[in-house]
Amino acid sequence: MAIGILAGKQNRDGGWPYVRGSSWTEPTAYAVLALLAAGETEPAKRGLRWIVARERRDGGWPPQAGVEQSTWVTALVALLPQEQLGARAHARAIRWLLETTGRESTLTYRLREWLLGNPRPPEEKFAGWPWIPDTAAWVGPTSVAILALDKEYRRRPSAAIRERIDSGRRFLLARMCREGGWNHGSVRALGYESGPYPETTGMALAALRGVRSPGTERSLAVARRFLGECRSADALNWLRLGLLAHGQLPAGYCHPVGIENRTLPDASLGLLAAEAEKGRDFFLD
Amino acid sequence: MRRTLTRREWLTASAGTAVLTGCGDKRPIVPSMVSIVRAPAYDQRIYETVRRMVEEHGLEARGRHVVLKPNLVEFEPESSINTHPLLVHAALEAFRGMGAASVRIAEGPGHRRNTLDLADAAGYFKTVPGFEDVFVDLNLDDVTRVRPDRQLSRLSALYLPNTVLGADLLVSMPKMKTHHWAGATLAMKNLFGVVPGGIYGWPKNALHWAGIHESIADLHAAFPRQFAIVDGIVGMEGNGPIQGTPKPAGVLVAGRDRAAVDATCCRIMRIEPFKIEYLRLTSGGGSHITERNIHQIGESLSAVATPFAVIPELRWIRMENS
Numbered sequence: 027m028a029i030g031i032l033a034g035k036q037n038r039d040g041g042w043p044y045v046r047g048s049s050w051t052e053p054t055a056y057a058v059l060a061l062l063a064a065g066e067t068e069p070a071k072r073g074l075r076w077i078v079a080r081e082r083r084d085g086g087w088p089p090q091a092g093v094e095q096s097t098w099v100t101a102l103v104a105l106l107p108q109e110q111l112g113a114r115a116h117a118r119a120i121r122w123l124l125e126t127t128g129r130e131s132t133l134t135y136r137l138r139e140w141l142l143g144n145p146r147p148p149e150e151k152f153a154g155w156p157w158i159p160d161t162a163a164w165v166g167p168t169s170v171a172i173l174a175l176d177k178e179y180r181r182r183p184s185a186a187i188r189e190r191i192d193s194g195r196r197f198l199l200a201r202m203c204r205e206g207g208w209n210h211g212s213v214r215a216l217g218y219e220s221g222p223y224p225e226t227t228g229m230a231l232a233a234l235r236g237v238r239s240p241g242t243e244r245s246l247a248v249a250r251r252f253l254g255e256c257r258s259a260d261a262l263n264w265l266r267l268g269l270l271a272h273g274q275l276p277a278g279y280c281h282p283v284g285i286e287n288r289t290l291p292d293a294s295l296g297l298l299a300a301e302a303e304k305g306r307d308f309f310l311d
Numbered sequence: 312m313r314r315t316l317t318r319r320e321w322l323t324a325s326a327g328t329a330v331l332t333g334c335g336d337k338r339p340i341v342p343s344m345v346s347i348v349r350a351p352a353y354d355q356r357i358y359e360t361v362r363r364m365v366e367e368h369g370l371e372a373r374g375r376h377v378v379l380k381p382n383l384v385e386f387e388p389e390s391s392i393n394t395h396p397l398l399v400h401a402a403l404e405a406f407r408g409m410g411a412a413s414v415r416i417a418e419g420p421g422h423r424r425n426t427l428d429l430a431d432a433a434g435y436f437k438t439v440p441g442f443e444d445v446f447v448d449l450n451l452d453d454v455t456r457v458r459p460d461r462q463l464s465r466l467s468a469l470y471l472p473n474t475v476l477g478a479d480l481l482v483s484m485p486k487m488k489t490h491h492w493a494g495a496t497l498a499m500k501n502l503f504g505v506v507p508g509g510i511y512g513w514p515k516n517a518l519h520w521a522g523i524h525e526s527i528a529d530l531h532a533a534f535p536r537q538f539a540i541v542d543g544i545v546g547m548e549g550n551g552p553i554q555g556t557p558k559p560a561g562v563l564v565a566g567r568d569r570a571a572v573d574a575t576c577c578r579i580m581r582i583e584p585f586k587i588e589y590l591r592l593t594s595g596g597g598s599h600i601t602e603r604n605i606h607q608i609g610e611s612l613s614a615v616a617t618p619f620a621v622i623p624e625l626r627w628i629r630m631e632n633s
Contacts, residue, residue: 044451050509089510090454093470098512129520157512161520166424166513210422210513216491216624218550225424258428288427289451 029064032057032293036069040076041091044289049076050090055102056294059308062110063301074110077103085118086126096122097158098167104174105308108181120178123171124186127153128163149213153190154197164211165201165226168194172233173309180310198230199241206244207252224252228264232309235271246274253279259287263295267309270302279303340598342606343568344368345575349610350544351561353397361401361540362408364565367608370538373410375479378447379403382485382501383418384553386432391545391557394484396438398542398563402482403439416442417474419449419504421514426450447474450508461532463592464525466517470510471533481505483539483569487546487562487576489555489621493523494587494628495580496552497573498539502530524588531569531593539572540565543579548619562615574600575607578630581618586628 035057036042041049042057054073061070080087086096087103103111104119111119129135131153139146154163155171172194179187201211207222208230214220227249234242246269253265253276262285269275281300287293298308346367350360365372379402381394399416406414416439423429426448436442452472459469475481485501493500503526506515518526541564548558560579566572570593574584584590584600594600602612621629 044509045448048453050451052509093454093510094456095510097510156516158510158517161512161516164512164514164516212514216550216622218491218554220554223423257432258425260425260428286427288425292425 029066029297032060033066033069035290040072042290048090051080051087051099052102053290055106056291058106060294060297063298063308078112078115081115086122095158098155101170101174105177123175124190126155126159128156129160130162149200152196152200153193163197165208165230168197169229169233177309195234195237198234202241202245207248222248224256224261225264227252228268231268232271246272257285259285259292259296263299266299267302340604342604343566343571344606344608345566345571346608347610347615348563349561350563353395353544357397358401358404362405365405368567372406374412377406377411377414377480378475378478379416379482379484380501380504381418383420383429383433386429388432388434391547392553393433394486394542396435399484400439402540415445415447417447417449419508421503424513449505452507454507454510457533459529459533463528464521466521466529470507472505472507475505481534481537483537485541487541487543487560489548489551489619491550491622494625495577495582497541497576498569499527499531499573499589524592527589528592537569538567539569541572541576550622558619560617570594570600571605575605578612579616581616581630582628583630
């Protein structure tokens with residue numbers, strides 16, 4: 027999708043829908059990033075105004091206007107350039123991320139489990155991020171939160187941010203499927219192993235930039251296999267970004283023809299992945 | 312102009328239903344009608360079968376807005392994981408034929424975010440002409456905050472998709488499957504798919520923390536105007552709902568009372584319905600789902616029952632002698 031078409035899908039209120047209808051935070055954040063990358067500042071500014079107006083009192087962002095809950099989409103807001111979003115709003119988004127963990131990592135939950143004599147499963151030893159507070163941490167929101175904090179750490183290093191990035195990456199490594207790669211975050215249930223998905227494999231690899239281990243090598247091999255088989259724009263975007271983060275996108279890779287963008291975030295991420303292939307990575311700059 | 316019932320009207324209607332079915336008093340329960348029809352394969356005969364089933368239950372669809380809710384889980388067209396698209400298309404044609412004002416297909420998968428890609432891989436684009444025009448991704452639909460009128464879970468309020476809240480009739484179209492946590496996943500559990508991932512994430516983990524069985528019961532209460540058609544032509548046994556193995560049962564099961572439909576499906580699967588917690592919770596101690604309180608038409612249970620294998624941890628839910 028050309029950047030002009032993306033701009034044309036902007037709602038009157040300045041935000042973007044997933045497909046059509048009301049504005050949501052996720053498609054708006056990705057659209058703003060894509061428009062900024064393309065130098066389309068006017069629609070991006072209107073999108074930023076929509077986002078700034080949706081900030082909640084706790085410093086987080088709701089998924090949609092009118093929803094009374096800050097969620098994982100706060101990490102997408104934190105990925106926006108600090109100078110464009112505004113220093114105070116950006117700092118509050120980062121703080122919200124630092125203060126948010128999966129429920130299984132909270133002191134109350136751990137104390138309760140200890141009192142009940144329940145052993146702590148290995149995959150619960152490291153704090154990740156939930157989709158929505160008071161629930162468990164999962165691969166998707168943990169990956170995006172790491173990406174946002176890593177970007178912030180490159181701009182303004184701090185021990186608190188480093189600690190959460192490291193913990194989040196350990197969380198991802200602990201949730202890796204046996205064959206490599208990731209699904210939504212449930213590696214096994216009742217002793218049965220679960221397999222990886224393309225999209226979450228790409229997301230987790232993007233968040234594990236610079237991490238070398240036998241597990242990440244296995245996952246890179248899984249990602250390359252998915253890249254050749256997959257027919258989903260969303261999954262292909264994340265696979266490209268994940269492989270690029272490790273310098274492993276096959277040389278001369280061509281996006282397959284006939285793959286439809288199903289949603290506007292698919293289109294925005296596709297534009298951002300193309301920019302990243304040219305060396306302008308929105309997760310870093 | 313499109314006419315939808317207000318929440319207050321729904322509450323009144325569901326309270327009326329509760330009174331009529333005897334909840335909370337000593338009057339005899341009015342048996343719920345459940346039909347079992349043999350359907351040996353996913354072929355063209357299914358269109359006539361579904362049309363007859365829907366008519367048999369006397370559903371009033373003329374001028375109504377109908378939403379069909381299949382169970383879409385994974386990118387595996389050859390497995391028995393998803394509701395078969397031919398069955399969903401047959402229902403779409405049946406309700407259109409009955410003069411429905413609109414018939415939409417709507418689903419919000421629990422693990423995979425790329426719903427349309429999933430529907431494509433599951434064969435829906437190929438089978439349902441103009442699929443994209445009639446489909447709504449419930450994970451990304453606009454939402455309204457709703458307080459369950461009968462709250463059993465720890466969810467004090469829930470954001471639900473407007474497409475489903477505005478439907479005159481919600482048709483739950485699950486696959487007949489075992490489920491490693493809930494025991495069986497049928498018409499009632501299928502409603503987890505109406506909870507929007509765009510708000511709650513993938514998976515919809517808030518429902519697990521609020522209590523799986525209790526959340527199923529709450530969602531059941533939130534949508535009183537439902538019908539169910541269960542795809543048991545080829546179901547799933549063993550480690551369902553994802554990693555199980557195909558189980559041909561050769562039946563479709565339908566009815567307005569989802570608890571009665573699910574209890575009947577359990578009996579076909581040789582699973583004891585009283586051991587499925589959400590069914591007990593929903594049926595007020597269970598009398599509602601006893602065999603004698605279900606008016607069954609079509610095939611007899613004994614003629615179609617076929618034991619579904621369950622994982623070792625769930626052997627206790629199997630019916631005796633199965």
